[in-house]
Every structure is written in C-alpha cells, then in structure tokens.
Amino acid sequence: MELVWDDRMGAYDFGRDHPFQIRYRAEAAHAIEAERRAAGREDASAPVAPAEDVVLARFHTDEYRAFVRAMAAKPGRGLLDGGDTPSFPGCDVAAARIVGGTVLALETVASGARRRAFAPGGGLHHAHPDRASGFCIFNDAAIAIATALRPGGPYRKVAYVDMDAHHGDGVMYGFYGDGRVLDIDVHQDGRTLFPGTGAVGETGSGDGAGLKVNLPLPPGAGDGSIGPLIRRVAVPLLREFRPELLVVQHGVDGHAADPLAALEYSDGAYADVLGQLVGVAEELGGVPMLVTGGGGYDRDAVARVFTSAARILEHGPPHVGAVVAEEPWVETTTRSLERELGRTFPPGE
Numbered sequence: 001m002e003l004v005w006d007d008r009m010g011a012y013d014f015g016r017d018h019p020f021q022i023r024y025r026a027e028a029a030h031a032i033e034a035e036r037r038a039a040g041r042e043d044a045s046a047p048v049a050p051a052e053d054v055v056l057a058r059f060h061t062d063e064y065r066a067f068v069r070a071m072a073a074k075p076g077r078g079l080l081d082g083g084d085t086p087s088f089p090g091c092d093v094a095a096a097r098i099v100g101g102t103v104l105a106l107e108t109v110a111s112g113a114r115r116r117a118f119a120p121g122g123g124l125h126h127a128h129p130d131r132a133s134g135f136c137i138f139n140d141a142a143i144a145i146a147t148a149l150r151p152g153g154p155y156r157k158v159a160y161v162d163m164d165a166h167h168g169d170g171v172m173y174g175f176y177g178d179g180r181v182l183d184i185d186v187h188q189d190g191r192t193l194f195p196g197t198g199a200v201g202e203t204g205s206g207d208g209a210g211l212k213v214n215l216p217l218p219p220g221a222g223d224g225s226i227g228p229l230i231r232r233v234a235v236p237l238l239r240e241f242r243p244e245l246l247v248v249q250h251g252v253d254g255h256a257a258d259p260l261a262a263l264e265y266s267d268g269a270y271a272d273v274l275g276q277l278v279g280v281a282e283e284l285g286g287v288p289m290l291v292t293g294g295g296g297y298d299r300d301a302v303a304r305v306f307t308s309a310a311r312i313l314e315h316g317p318p319h320v321g322a323v324v325a326e327e328p329w330v331e332t333t334t335r336s337l338e339r340e341l342g343r344t345f346p347p348g349e
C-alpha cells in the first residue's frame with residue numbers, strides 16, 4: 001500500500017471555523033506514517049506537486065478553472081459557490097495539490113509499483129465540471145477516473161464506490177452517460193442531507209444506463225445497513241462489471257460521532273466495507289485499488305478510521321468481522337433498486 005500525503009496539502013484550509021479541516025487528514029496521515037515506521041517500513045510519502053492545468057482540464061471547464069485562479073489571486077476570503085466553499089489566496093494551487101495526490105496514487109497503482117494506494121487528502125466528490133460545491137474546489141476523484149480512462153490511459157473500465165455520507169454527485173453526474181464507469185454510492189437519503197441527489201431512480205443514461213447505482217439510507221441507518229448492502233448489491237455488481245481499477249471514496253462522515261450527518265456507523269462498519277471491497281478486488285484477480293479520503297468532521301473518528309483503512313489496505317481485511325443484524329431498509333432499498341434496474345439481488349451467497 002502506498003500512502004500519498006504531503007504536508008503542503010495543509011494549505012487546503014478554509015479556516016478554523018469551517019467544518020472541513022484538512023489538519024484531521026494530516027494527523028491521520030502522520031499516524032499512519034508512524035505506524036509504518038514502527039513496523040520497519042522506511043518508504044516515506046513522495047512529494048506531491050499540484051496537478052497541472054491540463055490535468056484539471058480533464059474534468060473541469062476552462063471558465064471554471066479561470067474563475068478559481070481569479071478568486072485565488074484576490075486578498076482575503078471570497079466564495080466559490082453559494083456559501084459552503086470559500087476561496088482564499090492560493091486556493092487554486094492548494095486544490096490542485098489535492099488533485100496531484102490522487103493522480104499520483106493512480107499512477108502508483110497503474111505502474112504496478114503497488115497494488116493499492118491511499119490518498120487521504122482527496123475524495124472531494126462534490127465539485128462539478130463548472131462549479132465548486134460542498135467544500136470541494138476541484139474533483140480529484142473524477143479527475144483520477146478521467147485520467148485513468150483518457151485516450152492512451154491505463155484503464156478501460158473503472159468502478160467507483162462512494163461510502164461518504166453525502167451523495168457523490170460530482171462524480172456520478174460527471175460520468176452519468178459513460179459506460180466505462182460503474183458508480184455505486186451508499187449515502188444518507190438526499191431528502192434529509194446535502195446535496196439532495198442520489199435517488200434509487202438515478203441509474204445512468206445512454207451507455208451508462210444501469211451503471212449508476214444509488215443506495216440512499218435514512219438517518220440512523222447504522223452498521224446493519226451499509227455492510228449488508230455492499231455484500232448484497234455492490235459485490236455482485238463488481239463481479240459482473242469486472243473493473244480494471246477500483247476507486248473508493250472513503251468518507252468518514254457516516255460515523256456515529258460525525259456532527260454533519262446521521263448514519264451512525266461504527267468503526268467496524270468501515271472496516272467491514274473496505275474489507276469486502278479488498279476481498280472482491282482480490283477475487284477478481286488483484287484489481288488495483290485507489291482509495292481517497294472524503295468527508296469526516298469528527299477529528300478522532302477520522303484518525304481512527306483512516307489508520308484502520310491503511311492497515312486493511314496494507315495487510316488485507318481482518319479475518320474476524322462483527323456480525324451485525326441486517327436493518328429492514330436493506331431489503332427495502334434492494335427491492336427499489338431491483339425494480340429500477342429490472343434485475344434481482346438475491347440475499348445470501
């Protein structure tokens with residue numbers, strides 16, 4: 001597992017009063033590095049350069065990139081969207097460095113240097129081609145997918161699994177009609193949480209029809225929802241699609257300690273989900289995995305869950321998982337999805 005972190009990513013800073021704190025990711029990255037050093041691993045993270053404009057242009061429009069540059073050149077704070085995402089001096093470079101990290105993680109797995117890479121600074125899944133949204137200036141996950149699939153790029157089929165509490169709208173709409181991208185997104189129901197999208201009925205269009213899979217959950221869903229849904233729906237879809245690359249947005253804001261969302265997952269639920277994804281990637285012949293960070297607004301939960309994720313990516317899933325009772329909405333959500341996709345997801349193996 002390659003850890004991609006550079007302390008200069010700390011410049012992605014909206015201020016101490018803002019819920020998104022890049023320092024939580026920094027602290028998690030430092031904890032992972034310390035654990036690896038203690039285990040005798042000497043390979044520190046490589047320096048991460050800001051992504052070049054030509055890379056950002058794989059997902060973002062010329063007008064939007066110029067707007068971010070113009071806002072970044074102004075003194076003091078401004079706003080890049082309706083209110084959630086401030087601009088600050090140098091925000092263009094800071095955001096481009098986050099993208100640089102996720103793209104470096106992609107290059108690390110694409111080169112075969114590592115099977116799995118973790119970029120905890122990334123996962124800024126709300127940014128759209130032409131606008132900032134939800135604390136996300138540039139969409140590193142979408143740019144990495146576009147980079148993987150570009151003409152002459154390393155991959156032809158990419159699966160994206162988004163476990164952030166919020167729907168990954170920037171990524172999903174960015175590839176809504178793209179048949180090369182399977183997008184599976186488990187999130188808190190858009191009727192109860194930003195950004196409001198990600199209904200079961202949003203299943204893709206054109207070549208992408210049936211390949212965008214939304215699993216909205218009610219507030220309070222808990223561990224008995226996400227793990228069972230991944231087992232019942234995501235794993236079979238991944239087996240059928242057989243991606244050449246698996247991108248995972250590992251947002252931690254579904255955690256019970258998180259102040260912004262209400263999904264009430266425990267640390268164990270995250271380990272279960274990532275463990276299942278590592279398991280299916282291995283079963284499919286060692287599909288390379290690029291894992292990003294994402295949301296996560298409780299400092300301790302971010303540190304614990306990210307260090308646990310790094311262990312799973314390094315050593316594989318823990319062998320003993322907690323057995324949790326399945327919540328009733330696993331069945332309800334699966335049934336709705338079955339109707340939308342015109343297929344079944346039978347329970348059990």
Ligand SMILES: [Zn+2]
Pocket residue numbers: 164165166251253294295296
């Ligand atoms: Zn989120």
